Amino acid sequence: MSNRTEENKSSNQGIRTHEIVKAGLHRRRAAEIRFKAYGFICIVAGLGFLMALFGNIIAHAWSAFEQTYVALDVTFDESVLDPEGKHDAANLASADYPALTKRSLAAMFPEVKDRLEKRSLNALLSSGAAYELRRVLAKDPALLGKTERIWLPVDDDVDMLVKGQIDRDIGEGDRRMKDYQIAWIDKLIASGRVEKRFNKQFFTSGDSREPEMAGIWGALMGSLFTLIVTGALSLPIGIASAIYLEEFAPRNRWTDIIEVNINNLAAVPSIVFGLLGLAVFINFFGLPRSSPLVGGLVLTLMTLPVIIIAARSALKSVPPSIREAALGIGASQMQTVFHHVLPLAMPGMLTGAIIGMARALGESAPLLMIGMVAFIVDVPGSLTDPSTVLPVQIYLWADSSERGFVERTSAAILVLLAFLITMNGLAVYLRKHYERRW
Amino acid sequence: MRHPENIPTSASFSRDHIQTVGNIFVKDARIECRSVDVFYGEKHAIQDVSLDVGRNEVIALIGPSGCGKSTFLRCLNRMNDTIPGCRVSGEIKLDGQDIYAEGLDVVPLRAQVGMVFQKPNPFPKSIFENVAYGPRIHGLASNKLELEEIVEKSLRRAGLWEEVKDYLRHPGTGLSGGQQQRLCIARTIAVNPEVILMDEPCSALDPIATAKIEQLMDDLREHYTIAIVTHSMQQAARVSQRTAYFHLGKLIEVGETAQIFTDPRHQLTEDYITGRFG
Numbered sequence: 001m002s003n004r005t006e007e008n009k010s011s012n013q014g015i016r017t018h019e020i021v022k023a024g025l026h027r028r029r030a031a032e033i034r035f036k037a038y039g040f041i042c043i044v045a046g047l048g049f050l051m052a053l054f055g056n057i058i059a060h061a062w063s064a065f066e067q068t069y070v071a072l073d074v075t076f077d078e079s080v081l082d083p084e085g086k087h088d089a090a091n092l093a094s095a096d097y098p099a100l101t102k103r104s105l106a107a108m109f110p111e112v113k114d115r116l117e118k119r120s121l122n123a124l125l126s127s128g129a130a131y132e133l134r135r136v137l138a139k140d141p142a143l144l145g146k147t148e149r150i151w152l153p154v155d156d157d158v159d160m161l162v163k164g165q166i167d168r169d170i171g172e173g174d175r176r177m178k179d180y181q182i183a184w185i186d187k188l189i190a191s192g193r194v195e196k197r198f199n200k201q202f203f204t205s206g207d208s209r210e211p212e213m214a215g216i217w218g219a220l221m222g223s224l225f226t227l228i229v230t231g232a233l234s235l236p237i238g239i240a241s242a243i244y245l246e247e248f249a250p251r252n253r254w255t256d257i258i259e260v261n262i263n264n265l266a267a268v269p270s271i272v273f274g275l276l277g278l279a280v281f282i283n284f285f286g287l288p289r290s291s292p293l294v295g296g297l298v299l300t301l302m303t304l305p306v307i308i309i310a311a312r313s314a315l316k317s318v319p320p321s322i323r324e325a326a327l328g329i330g331a332s333q334m335q336t337v338f339h340h341v342l343p344l345a346m347p348g349m350l351t352g353a354i355i356g357m358a359r360a361l362g363e364s365a366p367l368l369m370i371g372m373v374a375f376i377v378d379v380p381g382s383l384t385d386p387s388t389v390l391p392v393q394i395y396l397w398a399d400s401s402e403r404g405f406v407e408r409t410s411a412a413i414l415v416l417l418a419f420l421i422t423m424n425g426l427a428v429y430l431r432k433h434y435e436r437r438w
Numbered sequence: 439m440r441h442p443e444n445i446p447t448s449a450s451f452s453r454d455h456i457q458t459v460g461n462i463f464v465k466d467a468r469i470e471c472r473s474v475d476v477f478y479g480e481k482h483a484i485q486d487v488s489l490d491v492g493r494n495e496v497i498a499l500i501g502p503s504g505c506g507k508s509t510f511l512r513c514l515n516r517m518n519d520t521i522p523g524c525r526v527s528g529e530i531k532l533d534g535q536d537i538y539a540e541g542l543d544v545v546p547l548r549a550q551v552g553m554v555f556q557k558p559n560p561f562p563k564s565i566f567e568n569v570a571y572g573p574r575i576h577g578l579a580s581n582k583l584e585l586e587e588i589v590e591k592s593l594r595r596a597g598l599w600e601e602v603k604d605y606l607r608h609p610g611t612g613l614s615g616g617q618q619q620r621l622c623i624a625r626t627i628a629v630n631p632e633v634i635l636m637d638e639p640c641s642a643l644d645p646i647a648t649a650k651i652e653q654l655m656d657d658l659r660e661h662y663t664i665a666i667v668t669h670s671m672q673q674a675a676r677v678s679q680r681t682a683y684f685h686l687g688k689l690i691e692v693g694e695t696a697q698i699f700t701d702p703r704h705q706l707t708e709d710y711i712t713g714r715f716g
Contacts, residue, residue: 251522321559325622327520329572329629330549339571340561 057417061410067199067212068159069151070125070188072104074133076143092137092144097130098122101152109184120181126153128201128213153201154194156211156404158185162194165403176403202411206379207393211404214397216415218379222292222372222387223361223419225380229296230303230360235353237300238307242349245308246315247337266305273302274366282370290371290386298366303356310352314345346434354427358420364391390416451704459704460693464492464680468633468663469514474528476509476518483509487528487689489682491633496655496664498674498695501684502710507667508556510684511635514665515551516544532633549576552631556638558618560610560625565602568610568621569593572629588628596624597654616647623654627662634658636666640673652677671711675699683707 078085080103081095102122106112112121129152136150137143157176160166162185172179188194206218249255277298281287287294318341326336367373372388373396380387388396390412397409451459467490476484484506491497491514499507509518516537518524530537537547549572560568569589572578579585589606593599598620602613610621619639626634636655640648655664655677668674674681674695681698683691683706691698691707702708 319559321555321557322561323520324517324553324555325559325561325625326571328515328517328548328553328555329626330545330547330552331571331575332545335575339575344562 057410057413060407061414062407063163063165064202064407064411065199066163066196067201068154068162069195069197070154070158071149071151071193071195072101072108072125073147074100074104074150075147076100076133076137076145077103078145081137081144089138092141093134095134097133100133101125101129109187117180120178121184124155124158124181124184126155126212127210128153128208151195151197153212156402159212160403161185162189162196165407202408206377207375207388207396208377209375211400211402211408214405214408216390216393216408216412218376219388219390219393219412220415220419221380222295222376223389223416225292225383225387226295226299226367226389227357227361227423229293229383230299231357233296233300234303234307234356234360238304238353238356239311239349241304242308242311242315243337243342246312247341248333262305262308266309269365270302270363271365271369273298274369276301277366277370288384288386290374290376290388291384292380292387292389293383294370295367295372295389296383298370299360299363302363302366303360306356306359307349307352310355311345311349314348314352315341317348318344343434347431350427350431350434354424357423357427361420361423362391362416364389364395367392390419453705453709455704456688458488458689459691459707460698462489462689462692464490464495466493467491468493468533469665470529470531470534471510471513472529472531474510474513474526474530476506476513476527477525478521479523483687484513485687487684489689489692491663491665492680493663494659494661495680496659496666496678498678498681499665499667499684500669500671500674500681500710501690503669504686505684506687507682507684508637510689511637511665511667512553514633514635515548515553517548517553519544549629550631551633551635552626552629553635554619554622554626554637554639556641558615558622558642560613560618560621562609562611564607565593565610565613565621566606569624569628572625576629578630592624592628593621595627595654595658596620597650598624614647616643616650619643619647619651620654623651627658631662633663633665636664638667638669641669648673671699683710685710 077100080099081092081097084091102118105121105125106118109121112118132152133150136148154162157166158181161168161177161182166175166177168175168182185194201213202215204217205213205215208214245255245258277294281294281297282289287297322340322344323336326340327333331339367389371386373392374386374388375396376386376388378385394409394412394416397405397412469491471487471489474484474487475482487506487510489510499511501507512518513526513530514532514537516526518526526538532547532551536542561571563571566589569592570585573585573588579588590599590603593602598617601617602608602621610618613621619642623634623639640651643651652673655666658664666674666677678695681693681695682689683698683702683704685706691702691704693703698707699711702711708714
């Protein structure tokens with residue numbers, strides 16, 4: 001009997017619990033749905049912003065991949081290029097090529113007599129047109145004395161006009177092109193001598209004061225050299241430190257202090273590392289300023305803490321049972337780490353390394369301090385050549401007043417992003433490769 | 439330490455009796471432990487334990503959770519070294535050699551004293567690599583053929599060969615729980631140790647897999663000394679010749695398995711075996 005009342009009691013309680021749960025169920029479900037909705041909205045908003053950003057950059061950058069060229073009938077006149085008849089390469093290299101383009105233009109527009117007008121006629125062509133002629137002649141010396149139709153780059157203002165980025169309808173005083181200049185261009189267009197071509201210059205040359213001559217290649221090589229130095233130093237040092245600290249170092253006050261310091265270093269503003277680099281690498285060790293070597297060293301200091309922290313947490317996340325298994329059959333500490341722990345921690349370490357290197361690629365502040373912000377025309381050929389890097393190049397172009405640099409800034413951003421995506425893609429591939437080996 | 443042998447009734451030692459009951463010594467012991475104390479930081483996990491482990495015997499270590507039996511087991515191949523803050527004092531001798539002697543390398547010790555863990559922990563590599571790893575790092579095989587022989591022999595002894603012989607290149611982690619544990623045993627015996635420590639090897643396994651592993655232990659006893667920690671008293675009774683009962687870090691009672699389970703002499707042992715707690 002007493003047993004039965006107890007049973008009733010407990011089953012009563014069971015019903016009550018059930019009812020209470022049921023009553024609260026609606027609230028719980030609503031909370032869950034709300035939370036899901038917030039998350040979804042956040043993702044959509046994030047994607048929206050990203051699309052807007054990319055859309056804007058691509059829209060601006062698109063036109064930079066094309067450059068306007070004009071076809072001129074150039075006579076490689078021996079009396080201009082080689083008045084002494086020496087026929088040697090050195091002589092031809094320093095000849096007066098601008099005179100050739102001036103002659104061709106004058107032949108095409110005989111009505112232009114005024115000195116000032118003549119000057120603005122010649123200004124339609126890029127200052128790089130003369131170099132282009134020199135290149136063409138060097139490639140084919142047989143052209144000397146002949147007349148040839150050659151496509152030459154136009155000045156950035158003309159380029160902007162052809163691309164529709166200079167408004168023809170506003171007053172002459174408010175734009176960079178005179179009315180008669182526009183008339184000459186229209187005449188050239190009407191005769192089919194103006195064409196937009198792929199902007200090879202942008203991908204093959206270094207910086208320039210003239211937008212149509214400026215290219216991203218110098219900055220790209222600078223970034224590449226800098227990253228090579230950063231990667232070659234920070235990856236082995238960072239991963240070795242992480243392995244030592246995590247697997248071999250005794251746990252005592254010293255290692256605690258080191259750990260705290262590494263965590264603090266990860267939070268130091270990057271420009272401070274730039275100052276450090278200036279003081280130590282350039283002033284004390286006397287390394288060449290503006291060089292990828294110094295840039296790479298500075299970025300190594302900056303990325304090391306990030307890589308060490310990520311690598312340590314990757315090592316920590318390897319289940320201890322694997323370590324025990326290896327130690328239990330008599331593997332030494334080092335064999336345990338290198339045969340079993342490291343392969344499992346590799347994907348996590350690579351992720352950390354990617355984050356660190358991506359940060360290094362996008363960094364500009366510390367590099368300003370060590371002179372990588374200088375105007376450098378030559379494409380760097382080694383680690384000690386003066387150079388700049390992509391983000392600094394973007395900063396420099398964004399700061400320039402010429403209209404042609406606007407689209408080139410966006411194009412440079414695209415190149416930087418492409419570099420980043422390539423790098424990350426490579427790292428993701430490597431990670432997948434390691435993961436496949438379980 | 440030694441107690442009069444002529445005690446007639448069971449449970450003749452009260453719960454307050456703190457000295458080990460029963461004969462801790464065996465003739466020609468493989469492992470001799472004397473006054474072993476283990477500390478985890480401030481915690482005194484094992485208190486003054488002395489125990490011998492004989493040759494070709496299976497000794498079962500039983501006791502309630504947290505009584506220190508696993509800790510004691512891990513002392514025998516110095517796996518406790520990996521736990522920060524763990525300190526071991528006293529003397530543990532393997533074949534007369536103090537394994538806690540200063541400057542002793544743990545690598546040969548662990549090759550001599552293998553270990554199987556509670557949770558099957560195969561390496562995330564192929565079945566072959568799992569078994570071949572130990573012989574390879576110790577240089578037990580001079581060529582590939584020898585290595586393959588060792589692997590096959592070990593898998594056969596672990597009773598796994600027939601099930602996996604066609605899948606040697608498949609990942610060891612893809613096997614079932616019982617197969618994984620037998621793979622771990624194969625991995626341990628591939629190094630040809632003299633002593634095998636097993637820390638609750640069947641706690642994650644179903645009865646069929648458990649029966650296979652118990653059968654395996656019986657076969658292995660011929661060549662090896664086995665110390666097993668188990669929560670299952672039936673298992674201890676089935677596989678072991680001697681049993682040691684631990685309670686709160688102390689070794690309470692040691693004796694022939696049959697005697698411990700039928701005629702425990704310490705009140706705490708009797709409480710545990712009869713299920714009054716634990």
